[in-house]
Amino acid sequence: MVSPVGSGSPPGMTAQLAVSGVEMAEAAELAQLEADPEKGGIPGARRRKKLGPLFWAAVTYLTLLTLAAIFAPVLPLKDYAKTFKGTSKDGPTLTYWLGNDGAGHDIFSRIIYGAQVSLIVAFVGAIFALLIGGSIGLAAGYYRRTVDTIVTAVLDATLVIPPLLLALSLILFLDPDAQRRVFILILVFVVLSIAPIARVVRASTLVWSEREFVMAAKTMGARDGRIMLREVLPNVAPALVSYALIVMANLIVVEGAVSFLGLSVPPPTPTWGDMINKGRTDLDVAAHIVLFPALAMFFTVLSLNYVGDRLQERFEARESVL
Amino acid sequence: MLRERPSRLTAPALIAVVLWAWFLGPRIRYIFAAVLIVGTVAAFMTNGRYALRRIVGVVPILIAVSFVVFSLMAVLPGDPAINILGPSATPDAVEQVRTELGLDEPFFNRYGDWLGDLVMGDLGTSVQRRQPVAEGIGQSITPSLQLMVYSVILASLLAFPLGVYAAYKQGRRPDRVINTVMLGFFAVPNFVIAVNLVLFFAIGGLSVFGTRLGLKVLPGAGYVEFGENPVEHFKRMLLPSLSLALGQSAVFMRLLRSDMIGTLRLPFIDLARSKGLSTNRILWHHALRPSMFTLLTVMGFSIGALIGGALITEVIFTLPGIGSFMFESISRRDYISVQGGTLVIATLYVMILVMVDFLYLALDPRLRTTGGGLGGGNG
Numbered sequence: 001m002v003s004p005v006g007s008g009s010p011p012g013m014t015a016q017l018a019v020s021g022v023e024m025a026e027a028a029e030l031a032q033l034e035a036d037p038e039k040g041g042i043p044g045a046r047r048r049k050k051l052g053p054l055f056w057a058a059v060t061y062l063t064l065l066t067l068a069a070i071f072a073p074v075l076p077l078k079d080y081a082k083t084f085k086g087t088s089k090d091g092p093t094l095t096y097w098l099g100n101d102g103a104g105h106d107i108f109s110r111i112i113y114g115a116q117v118s119l120i121v122a123f124v125g126a127i128f129a130l131l132i133g134g135s136i137g138l139a140a141g142y143y144r145r146t147v148d149t150i151v152t153a154v155l156d157a158t159l160v161i162p163p164l165l166l167a168l169s170l171i172l173f174l175d176p177d178a179q180r181r182v183f184i185l186i187l188v189f190v191v192l193s194i195a196p197i198a199r200v201v202r203a204s205t206l207v208w209s210e211r212e213f214v215m216a217a218k219t220m221g222a223r224d225g226r227i228m229l230r231e232v233l234p235n236v237a238p239a240l241v242s243y244a245l246i247v248m249a250n251l252i253v254v255e256g257a258v259s260f261l262g263l264s265v266p267p268p269t270p271t272w273g274d275m276i277n278k279g280r281t282d283l284d285v286a287a288h289i290v291l292f293p294a295l296a297m298f299f300t301v302l303s304l305n306y307v308g309d310r311l312q313e314r315f316e317a318r319e320s321v322l
Numbered sequence: 323m324l325r326e327r328p329s330r331l332t333a334p335a336l337i338a339v340v341l342w343a344w345f346l347g348p349r350i351r352y353i354f355a356a357v358l359i360v361g362t363v364a365a366f367m368t369n370g371r372y373a374l375r376r377i378v379g380v381v382p383i384l385i386a387v388s389f390v391v392f393s394l395m396a397v398l399p400g401d402p403a404i405n406i407l408g409p410s411a412t413p414d415a416v417e418q419v420r421t422e423l424g425l426d427e428p429f430f431n432r433y434g435d436w437l438g439d440l441v442m443g444d445l446g447t448s449v450q451r452r453q454p455v456a457e458g459i460g461q462s463i464t465p466s467l468q469l470m471v472y473s474v475i476l477a478s479l480l481a482f483p484l485g486v487y488a489a490y491k492q493g494r495r496p497d498r499v500i501n502t503v504m505l506g507f508f509a510v511p512n513f514v515i516a517v518n519l520v521l522f523f524a525i526g527g528l529s530v531f532g533t534r535l536g537l538k539v540l541p542g543a544g545y546v547e548f549g550e551n552p553v554e555h556f557k558r559m560l561l562p563s564l565s566l567a568l569g570q571s572a573v574f575m576r577l578l579r580s581d582m583i584g585t586l587r588l589p590f591i592d593l594a595r596s597k598g599l600s601t602n603r604i605l606w607h608h609a610l611r612p613s614m615f616t617l618l619t620v621m622g623f624s625i626g627a628l629i630g631g632a633l634i635t636e637v638i639f640t641l642p643g644i645g646s647f648m649f650e651s652i653s654r655r656d657y658i659s660v661q662g663g664t665l666v667i668a669t670l671y672v673m674i675l676v677m678v679d680f681l682y683l684a685l686d687p688r689l690r691t692t693g694g695g696l697g698g699g700n701g
Contacts, residue, residue, distance in 0.1 A: 157386035160668040162631035253511045284525045294514045302509035
């Protein structure tokens with residue numbers, strides 16, 4: 001199987017829809033899962049690459065950010081809602097580590113508290129989407145036929161609606177007065193991620209349920225539920241977990257976009273997107289107001305993608321596909 | 323003859339269409355429609371069965387989309403009648419508007435009526451805008467399609483050379499540098515790129531120790547029609563297109579690179595090399611085409627996703643496109659516009675995907691024989 005990724009399956013792939021380029025690549029990779037890495041395959045491809053220092057740097061950054069966000073209330077951070085007099089648009093100083101915004105807020109503590117919103121929403125959203133989308137994909141890939149046809153049609157239909165558009169309409173129609181925005185955001189993000197996750201799981205399940213050990217389990221009279229959970233799921237899971245990280249990264253971007261448009265959690269709670277949006281007016285005189293929240297978001301998204309990519313690579317034991 | 327090389331007919335036809343539309347007032351809507359028609363006709367002439375199957379396959383998706391969009395809007399809480407009239411409306415007035423909108427009828431009757439109107443090209447009339455939805459969308463579709471085309475062109479200009487070069491130098495320093503930089507672009511959200519482009523190209527950049535790092539050469543917002551002033555039009559579209567293109571090119575480049583690395587390991591490349599062909603010729607003529615399948619699919623998806631998906635870019639650069647239209651409609655709780663707009667966006671998306679499927683006919687000779695699409699090659 002040295003063939004280029006695409007040439008084996010050009011026409012069939014396109015009939016199915018996917019949300020982003022990454023996901024397509026994911027599906028293409030998953031569809032081509034090689035046999036056990038212990039056996040056979042290309043000799044060169046078996047050598048497992050080290051995860052590398054960048055991987056650990058990304059993991060460290062994510063861990064630190066998460067810990068800081070969780071323990072923000074007990075950390076010696078300045079009050080994010082307080083305006084400090086005479087500090088408007090000041091650059092970084094020893095007292096205010098990352099400077100102050102136009103209103104004189106401390107940017108550092110606002111970034112940490114902003115991480116709370118982004119991370120909670122993305123994490124909880126991805127977990128629920130994983131549970132729901134995973135089950136749907138598993139069922140569709142295992143039962144095939146009618147179940148698969150119906151599921152695929154519905155998934156395709158939701159995938160052709162741009163995610164941001166879907167998110168904005170759901171948020172504004174479900175929660176016009178921002179009464180329970182966090183809950184609604186999570187709900188919307190679950191809705192957004194079910195389809196991509198279900199697709200990837202389905203593609204992978206299709207491949208795995210063809211394998212001999214599944215056949216063996218069937219002949220031994222195992223029930224469908226047992227086969228799905230004990231035989232197929234453990235094989236699908238590793239790739240799925242790393243894909244979930246990429247889904248989380250996407251959700252953080254969508255949350256950023258939503259808060260940029262002023263529709264995420266209402267003030268005074270800070271969000272990264274809102275900080276970037278507010279800072280736009282002072283961009284030419286005090287770019288750090290935009291720069292630091294943008295960097296925080298950039299490193300978070302980059303780290304999640306990088307960790308996800310690396311893990312995926314490792315689980316798949318393929319070296320050619322980045 | 324056509325079956326062997328469909329591009330001999332389609333390519334001149336497409337160029338003629340684009341040129342014709344360009345000189346006869348560049349209405350991108352007409353170009354789009356013409357491309358759809360030429361593409362479909364060419365596909366039918368090349369491999370009728372394949373084309374038919376693709377087109378028939380779209381129908382259930384579109385029906386499912388219309389159902390999802392309609393039921394989503396119907397299930398959502400909040401009475402559209404109250405949204406229109408305001409909270410202080412009398413019950414009688416609300417009842418009257420509900421009857422006018424047909425809201426008191428059963429769900430499936432309403433869906434049927436809506437679908438019937440759709441087929442006739444009637445997307446309903448927005449009460450808030452006092453304008454048919456189809457008309458509003460028609461006015462705003464042009465900037466969106468232009469933005470889409472320009473950003474894909476820019477993204478390809480970046481992605482193709484970089485992807486081919488990175489694959490050629492795989493694992494070595496140029497490859498690693500390109501990969502890292504592109505992964506960086508990929509991780510920056512669109513709107514952050516947009517804000518930074520405005521900073522460095524529109525408002526004069528940062529001031530570091532008294533020197534300004536940046537330029538003030540391009541307008542940061544606004545839209546000028548092509549017909550009005552072409553130069554100004556491109557100046558205004560450059561930053562928005564670029565802000566979308568950078569992230570896209572990262573995705574394209576990564577896919578092209580990984581597929582190309584696979585292709586370069588195949589025996590026919592060794593053959594080409596032993597024939598003494600130049601590296602450039604092997605890379606661009608022999609290796610590129612079979613490496614483009616995944617890329618093409620993904621390009622279809624991301625081009626399609628730009629219609630309406632570029633919402634935030636359109637809002638930042640105040641382009642009067644369909645993204646801005648939708649954002650406004652959503653903010654005003656204009657149910658009818660949101661329904662119609664979402665459906666149009668989804669339909670255009672699906673149409674672009676079908677066009678990409680047809681492009682496979684030009685790329686992959688195996689598909690040109692009738693029935694060739696069934697097996698999909700043997701990998």
